[in-house]
Structures are given as structure tokens and as C-alpha cells.
Amino acid sequence: MIPVEEARARILDVLVPTGAETVPLAEAWGRILAAPVPARLTQPPADVSAMDGYALRAADGAPGAGLTVIGSAPAGHPFAGSIGPCQAVRIFTGGLLPDGADAILLQEDATAEGDRVTVNEAVQPARWIRRRGLDFTAGDTLLEAGRKLTARDVGLAAAGNHPWLSVHRRPRIAILATGDEIVLPGEPLPPGGIVSSNAHALSALVRAAGAEPMVLPIAGDSEDAIAQAAAAARGADLLVTTGGASVGEHDLVQQALGPQGFALDFWKIAMRPGKPLIWGRLGQTPLLGLPGNPVSALVCGVLFLCPAIARLAGLPPAPLPFQPAVLGADLPANDRREDYLRASVQRDAGGRLVVTPAPRQDSSMLRILAGSDALLKRAPLAAALPAGSLVEVLLLQDFGV
Amino acid sequence: MIPVEEARARILDVLVPTGAETVPLAEAWGRILAAPVPARLTQPPADVSAMDGYALRAADGAPGAGLTVIGSAPAGHPFAGSIGPCQAVRIFTGGLLPDGADAILLQEDATAEGDRVTVNEAVQPARWIRRRGLDFTAGDTLLEAGRKLTARDVGLAAAGNHPWLSVHRRPRIAILATGDEIVLPGEPLPPGGIVSSNAHALSALVRAAGAEPMVLPIAGDSEDAIAQAAAAARGADLLVTTGGASVGEHDLVQQALGPQGFALDFWKIAMRPGKPLIWGRLGQTPLLGLPGNPVSALVCGVLFLCPAIARLAGLPPAPLPFQPAVLGADLPANDRREDYLRASVQRDAGGRLVVTPAPRQDSSMLRILAGSDALLKRAPLAAALPAGSLVEVLLLQDFGV
Known part of the structure; x- marks a missing residue:
């Protein structure tokens, strides 16, 4: 029996992250970045107003001053000209600051009449102006590789002008439940039969961890059945087995898979629930054998399968979140x-x-x-x-x- | 300006959960149950062994006693006969306790030779026996309606013999970004243009909250464009708008949608970031208008849209998790x-x-x-x-x- 921490380390030690795939930004939430995301532009692209009001020269912004409104600058419609003395341009949040302006008069501090506007409160130079690059500058790294993308990250990648992102392929996890006594939910149940729950709970756990489950048909307690089912898992990034305890599960899985090229690393850990835990490799496919008891299977899933998937998925190494x-x-x-x-x-x-x-x-x-x-x-x-x-x-x- | 808590209450007050749909158990993780899940069977279905060993009469389990092994009872293969005095049946974890047996001799406490087994440690009556119904009994409510299904819940529903579950339909959330200045990521960017980030961040937030986003084409700052885009949202459970601040967003949305049947509830809240927050109804479709600034849109998304989706999705009322x-x-x-x-x-x-x-x-x-x-x-x-x-x-x- 080896300690829990050592077992986890030996599992993680041999797993490598999946390769990258390109996904549309709209499908990227929750995925793990495979490459950093640089800013492709500067945000804001130029000095802009943070408020609705009037752009003007600070020197013209004394209380009581009157200015001529020579145009407007809503967001998306820059004012083409330049602001001179005693001139102002109507501006809105996000509008580009016109040439010549260096201050914003808030609309609530102004009185407008026709093309004239009167200053009611003194303006402060630079106040209510968002400087070019306040959020980020072209070339900045917005998001690092290995990051699990939040909704905010998706917004930031969008703002950085990325319609596509490079993320790690979701690991494919094959799940094989073994046992003569288990049947699928809703199927005819023989005497002494138990409805299979582990494969479905583990499939959900695999989804929760960000991977793709592949639930294999149940294998009875025979070497042939197990060998045949396991063969179906060769394309997976990890094969998870559960159950078979009724006839000494480690023995049966090992006996069945030995001729298929199974190489054992360890099969007993000093843990409760879940002493029988198999770790090895079936040809190129890592194999994690979980106990058959539902609670043992899920607890071992949290302690070993979740970290294994995190490693396969490209997340940086991290201790369990105790x-x-x-x-x-x-x-x-x-x-x-x-x-x-x-x-x-x-x-x-x-x-x-x-x-x-x-x-x-x-x-x-x-x-x-x-x-x-x-x-x-x-x-x-x-x-x-x-x-x-x-x-x-x-x-x-x-x-x- | 109304207080944040009142705004949230007014939003939640008018929303009702979506109806139920039937999904396969394998797709049920993360969904919200629309009906309770009863146990369709008793688990375990009869008294079973919790360990590998021998089933026997406790009276025969004194140290040094010798018994005749008359059969075996692996899980899924009940022993058909009955155990008499000085008899034992080889049993494995999950195997049904044979008739006549009331104790388990652990295999590590026994010496087996041919069809004979010798007791090395005294057995204790009832020890290592899992009683019929230890986990649950047919008719028990395993999971309550309104529960968001975990991986463990999926396993429990499987164990209760449910291949299908009744869950609330995922709410459909239409997302409409407005603004002359914004363009989709990767699209040609005019002078003064900004790449649209809110719709994509909100779409990810909608997914995170368990709903289905529908990102509508960007509407420019004109009444026609907004009215036309909003019409596409009539089948949604909720229409979320964002932006349009450059020309006074509340006014524009209200002006554009008024002729389409928009009824306003409120449009200003005493909150930072995010003062302009619209709540109303476009025909039958509730409408939540979020501010255009990316941070304001997302913070208001957390404070108002997430709770709104939780209500639509059928989760029980709950305060924000401060x-x-x-x-x-x-x-x-x-x-x-x-x-x-x-x-x-x-x-x-x-x-x-x-x-x-x-x-x-x-x-x-x-x-x-x-x-x-x-x-x-x-x-x-x-x-x-x-x-x-x-x-x-x-x-x-x-x-x-």
C-alpha cells in the first residue's frame, strides 16, 4: 500500500497535456488556453471621453464662459475637425477626443441653447478623459497559456480582437464499468443485480472536469469481456475502470489486460474509502482502475481522476484545494x-x-x-x-x- | 435611482421558471430537476456482504471451528441453497447473503483448504453485513425538485434506476449589443471603432449560469436597427441589451422599442458601476438593458442577470452568495x-x-x-x-x- 500523495504524484508524473485545437471565441468559455492571447490593438485606440458632455480646451472652461458648439463626436463617429478657442464639440461616452481638446465639460455642468453652451462648473484638465491604452496596448499579453477561460476572459479576448482561440483539446476519458451484477438504468434487472451508477457518476465528473467522457458497454466478470471492452478505449487519453470487485478486481483486470499489453505501476493505496486503486498503462493508454463501491469510486475520482484530467487538459500543476x-x-x-x-x-x-x-x-x-x-x-x-x-x-x- | 436590492427583487418578481423537458441521465449533469426523483428499487436489494470472505451461521464462527464450503456467492450470482450447521459459502463484496447465514468470516481471518475453511478469528453476528435498504428503500425521495444535479446526484439517480430525468428547459437568453462604434472580433475596424466584447462575455456568463445564449447581430444606433434586432428575440425567455450609451442608451432603446410594445419598469439604479440599468418587457419577453461599459455590463450581469437566469432555470430563491x-x-x-x-x-x-x-x-x-x-x-x-x-x-x- 503506497501513500495517497505518492500515488497521485505517480499518476500525474506520466500524463502530458493534449495538443491544441482552434475554437471560435463563442465556444471558448471554460476551455484551457494553449497559447497566450496578445492584444491585437490598443484599447481605447485614442483618448476618449468617459462621460456625456462637451469636449473643449481647458483654458476655455471657466464658469460663465460661453462656447460655440461646432460639431459632435458620438462613439464610432469621430469629429473630423479641430477645436479652437471658445469652441466645443458635443461628445458622448466613448467618443474620440477631438484634436485641440484637452478637457470635458459634463453635460450636467453645462447649459446648452442652440449651438451655444455655457460653462456652469469649472472644468479640470484631463478629468473624464480615458487615455489611449488605458485598458491595454497592442502587443500586451492579455491572457496566459494554461488559463481556464472565464466569461471575463472571453470578453477580454474579444476586446483584443480575437475571433478564434487556441485551446487544449478536451481529454477523452473512456469509462469501463465491470461486473456481472450490474446493468444499465432502466434495463431488465436479474436477481441480485445492481443498477450501474459508477459509470454515469464518473461520466458527469469527467464533464465537470472539462473532459469528454466515453462510456463503454459494461463488461462482465470475464477476461474476454474486459479485454474486448478495453480494446475500444485505445484512442482515449485515459481509460478508467471501475468495479469487478466481486472476483478480486485487481486480479481480474490485470489478468484480462496482461495479454493486451497492460503494464502495472501500482494497485493498492493506503486510503479509505478506496484501497484498491490500479494505475498502469494499456499499450499507449494510461489506465486508472477505481474501486467498485460507488462512494469509493467517486472519492477516488475527486482525488485522482480530477487532477489527472487537469493535467491532461493543460492546467498548470496545482495542489488539491484543501x-x-x-x-x-x-x-x-x-x-x-x-x-x-x-x-x-x-x-x-x-x-x-x-x-x-x-x-x-x-x-x-x-x-x-x-x-x-x-x-x-x-x-x-x-x-x-x-x-x-x-x-x-x-x-x-x-x-x- | 432605485436601490440595488429593490431592482433585483423587481426583476425576480416577474420571472417564472421554464417548463420541464426529458433528458437522458447521461446529459443531466448540471441541469435543474423539475420533478423529484424517487427510488424505484431498494438498495441493496437484500442483505449483502461488505467484504470478501465466507458467509456462515454466527454460532459456527468460534476460533478453531472447521466448516464445509458448499458453494459461492459473488455479486450478481446469488447462492441458490441454504446454509446449515458447520457450512459456509464463499462470498465476495456485494454478494447476497445466503439463506441461513447471519455472519461473515473475513478471508484474512480464515484458512481455506479444498472445500474446508477454518476460523482463525471469532466472527461477530451482523458485522460486515450491509442490510437491505441500507442506502435507500423503494419509494424514498432521492433528489428534490429544484436541485442542480451534481455528479454524485447523477450516480444516485442511476442507482435509483432512472434512465431519464425531468429537468427544466435551459432558459434561452437573447443578447443584443448596440452601438455604431462596435464591430465583431476579426471584422474590419473603422476609425474610432471598438471591438465588441460585451455580447461575448455575456454569452459566456449565460452558459456559466446554465442557460442557452443567442447572440443577435449587432444593432447600430438607430431606432430601426434596434427594433428589427429586438424582434428576433421574441422567442427568448429574456432579452438582454447592452450599450448604445453614445446616444443616451436608455432613451434610444426605449424610443426604438416603444412602438414594438415595450413597457418600462425602471431604468436607473443607485449603483456603481452600472447606473443605467433598464428593466421592462417587450411584448411577452422580459428585457434587461445592461450598460455599455464592459465592466459595468459584467458586474450588472453578475448582480442581476445571473439571479434572473437562476430563477428562469428553476432554482429555488436564494440570496447572492456574499x-x-x-x-x-x-x-x-x-x-x-x-x-x-x-x-x-x-x-x-x-x-x-x-x-x-x-x-x-x-x-x-x-x-x-x-x-x-x-x-x-x-x-x-x-x-x-x-x-x-x-x-x-x-x-x-x-x-x-
Whole structure:
């Protein structure tokens, strides 16, 4: 049994990001940039007004002064001429500052009549003018490679004049559920049969992590069935198996895949839930074997599959997003396996997380996991802890899971 | 100018959730349930073993006892007979407990030889047996209507034997950018032109909020163009406009849409960035008019459009997810408009958020917004605050924005 951290490191160590593909800006939200995005223009392209009002020479902006309005400069319609002494141009937010102007008279500080305008409040030079390049200058790097694009980033890339972006291809994750006892939801259920839930939960987890799931047909507990199903996964970036525990899952998967070129790295980790975790390679395809119990499969999915997908997807290396939390109940001492307790969290008045483990932690109880907010980490051999102690949690919503 | 909270309440007040549609379980992640999901079966369907080992009568499980192994019960292959005195059945995780058995001898506590097994550690009645219905019982409500489905929920619905789910139709949000000065990214850019960023950022925000964006062609600053473009939005659940500020945006939108049946509710809110915010109805279609400045458009998107989409999408009413945070720098007093400062956040060792506003808050500076983590709320007329004070923030990642 190897430690959890070492297992994760060995998984991440051999994975490489997918290549780049070109996507339209409108499809880029949530994708991972494969190349930096430079500004292709300067924004604003010239000095512009930040308000509606009048462009003028600051020297002409004393209270009581009267000016002749010689034209207008709405956004998108620059004024072609130049402003001279005692002249003004009607201007609107985003309008280019006309030649000769160096100040803005706010419309609420002015009285207009025909082509004349009277200054009611003294103008300040440069006030209400947005200088050329205030937001960015052509050539600036607006967004770095490896960034997961937010809605704001999409807006910024648009403003930088990019109709297309280069992003990492979504990793393709094949999911193979094994087990004589499982059937697809809605299919006829034989005696002793169980409806397959892991493949569908993991498929959703794969989507949440930004990858493309490919759910393979269920393979029964025979070497032939497993070998045949796994062959379908050779084009995937990662093959995830789950289940087969009824006949000693590691043995069966290894026995079935050995002749197909399976090379094992490790298959037991010091963790609860989820001791049996397979990591290896089927030909060119990395293979992650998850336990068959639904809770074990999903918890191992969060701890190993999500980071694996992040690596494949081109995100920069990052530790798991553990957060400190205050324990809401006493905890007993832990044994030698790192434990991940299903727990609910609340925030206290000061914004601190308070975490309370679910009273039952059986790894078959999917309903308790679905109703939980967090996984509470217990180190191997951790001592008993009283309520109020500080512990570490992973919030499931941080994984979209 | 009406207060922010009142504006949001007036928006939410008139919106109703979309109807239900049937989607395959495999497409249900992230969708909002329109009907509760009942368990269609009991899980586990009968008492099962939680471990690999031997099923036996607890009375036969004393150390040193020898038993005859009369069959096996892997998951999916129930043992057809019954266990009598001094008999055992080989059993595996998930295997149905055979008739007559009431205990499990772990395989690591047993010595097997041919069809004989010897007990090395005393068995405990009921230990390692998962009782029928441990996870759920047929008829239990597994998931409530209004729930946004996580990966775990998808697994639970699968386990409850649902191949299809009833979810709210994704709201269709039409997005109309107006302005003579704006052009699509990559299109020829005239003098004084600006590349359109709002529609694309808002489209991504709409996706992040779980709705379907429909980006309408840009409308120039004329009543005809706006009226024509808006007509294309009549099938949408909500029409969002942005921009047109160069010629007095509220006036232009209202002037253009009045003859089309536009009924205004309000168009100015006491907020920065984003004073001009239109709310009304174009025929049957609710209309939200956002400011043209990119930062104003996105901040108003978070504060008004995201909650509007949540309501349309069928999520239960919920306040905005404000979190307490410790101020990382002094703040000046605020004026009468509620202010949302762009800010970065970090966590201190105790897990508390520490928030520091960006040094420049101009509403045209999209790059600063893209680089921010949070919006720091300042109440109208709030007094100056020293660093270390407690303030409220919205984390932009909580909106997927």
C-alpha cells in the first residue's frame, strides 16, 4: 500500500497535456488556453471621453464662459475637425477626443441653447478623459497559456480582437464499468443485480472536469469481456475502470489486460474509502482502475481522476484545494489508512467553515455522499480530535462534482 | 435611482421558471430537476456482504471451528441453497447473503483448504453485513425538485434506476449589443471603432449560469436597427441589451422599442458601476438593458442577470452568495451609490478571505476585471474603513464568471 500523495504524484508524473485545437471565441468559455492571447490593438485606440458632455480646451472652461458648439463626436463617429478657442464639440461616452481638446465639460455642468453652451462648473484638465491604452496596448499579453477561460476572459479576448482561440483539446476519458451484477438504468434487472451508477457518476465528473467522457458497454466478470471492452478505449487519453470487485478486481483486470499489453505501476493505496486503486498503462493508454463501491469510486475520482484530467487538459500543476475548517464534532483516532470522511459544511458568522462528518461512513452509501458538501481528510494514524479543532476539507463544489 | 436590492427583487418578481423537458441521465449533469426523483428499487436489494470472505451461521464462527464450503456467492450470482450447521459459502463484496447465514468470516481471518475453511478469528453476528435498504428503500425521495444535479446526484439517480430525468428547459437568453462604434472580433475596424466584447462575455456568463445564449447581430444606433434586432428575440425567455450609451442608451432603446410594445419598469439604479440599468418587457419577453461599459455590463450581469437566469432555470430563491472577508487595505467613504469594487482575494492561514481592491476602478478597464477574483460590496454612504475591517465580497468563481 503506497501513500495517497505518492500515488497521485505517480499518476500525474506520466500524463502530458493534449495538443491544441482552434475554437471560435463563442465556444471558448471554460476551455484551457494553449497559447497566450496578445492584444491585437490598443484599447481605447485614442483618448476618449468617459462621460456625456462637451469636449473643449481647458483654458476655455471657466464658469460663465460661453462656447460655440461646432460639431459632435458620438462613439464610432469621430469629429473630423479641430477645436479652437471658445469652441466645443458635443461628445458622448466613448467618443474620440477631438484634436485641440484637452478637457470635458459634463453635460450636467453645462447649459446648452442652440449651438451655444455655457460653462456652469469649472472644468479640470484631463478629468473624464480615458487615455489611449488605458485598458491595454497592442502587443500586451492579455491572457496566459494554461488559463481556464472565464466569461471575463472571453470578453477580454474579444476586446483584443480575437475571433478564434487556441485551446487544449478536451481529454477523452473512456469509462469501463465491470461486473456481472450490474446493468444499465432502466434495463431488465436479474436477481441480485445492481443498477450501474459508477459509470454515469464518473461520466458527469469527467464533464465537470472539462473532459469528454466515453462510456463503454459494461463488461462482465470475464477476461474476454474486459479485454474486448478495453480494446475500444485505445484512442482515449485515459481509460478508467471501475468495479469487478466481486472476483478480486485487481486480479481480474490485470489478468484480462496482461495479454493486451497492460503494464502495472501500482494497485493498492493506503486510503479509505478506496484501497484498491490500479494505475498502469494499456499499450499507449494510461489506465486508472477505481474501486467498485460507488462512494469509493467517486472519492477516488475527486482525488485522482480530477487532477489527472487537469493535467491532461493543460492546467498548470496545482495542489488539491484543501481548506481549513473547524471541526463540528469529536473525531476518533484514525488507523494507518488516510481517510476521507463524507461531511457537511456551514459557514459561521466570521466566514469560517465548520465541518461535521456524516454519522455513517459506509462506502456503499451513495445517498449520504450525494447529500454531503465536503470530504474531511484524516491523516494516517491521526490522533482523536475534539470538536473545535482545525482540520482540512475539500469542498465538492470546487470540483463541480 | 432605485436601490440595488429593490431592482433585483423587481426583476425576480416577474420571472417564472421554464417548463420541464426529458433528458437522458447521461446529459443531466448540471441541469435543474423539475420533478423529484424517487427510488424505484431498494438498495441493496437484500442483505449483502461488505467484504470478501465466507458467509456462515454466527454460532459456527468460534476460533478453531472447521466448516464445509458448499458453494459461492459473488455479486450478481446469488447462492441458490441454504446454509446449515458447520457450512459456509464463499462470498465476495456485494454478494447476497445466503439463506441461513447471519455472519461473515473475513478471508484474512480464515484458512481455506479444498472445500474446508477454518476460523482463525471469532466472527461477530451482523458485522460486515450491509442490510437491505441500507442506502435507500423503494419509494424514498432521492433528489428534490429544484436541485442542480451534481455528479454524485447523477450516480444516485442511476442507482435509483432512472434512465431519464425531468429537468427544466435551459432558459434561452437573447443578447443584443448596440452601438455604431462596435464591430465583431476579426471584422474590419473603422476609425474610432471598438471591438465588441460585451455580447461575448455575456454569452459566456449565460452558459456559466446554465442557460442557452443567442447572440443577435449587432444593432447600430438607430431606432430601426434596434427594433428589427429586438424582434428576433421574441422567442427568448429574456432579452438582454447592452450599450448604445453614445446616444443616451436608455432613451434610444426605449424610443426604438416603444412602438414594438415595450413597457418600462425602471431604468436607473443607485449603483456603481452600472447606473443605467433598464428593466421592462417587450411584448411577452422580459428585457434587461445592461450598460455599455464592459465592466459595468459584467458586474450588472453578475448582480442581476445571473439571479434572473437562476430563477428562469428553476432554482429555488436564494440570496447572492456574499461572504465575509477581511479588508487588506484602507477604503475611503462611499457616496450614495452602492459600489462593487473589483478586488483580489487570498486566504490567510486560518482560512479567512482577505480582500484587496484593485487600485484603479474605471468601468472601461476590462483587463483589471479579468484579473480580479471578487467584487467588494460597499453600501451607499458607507463610512471610510481601515484595513482589517470585515466587509462582504462576491467570489466571481461562485458564478462561473
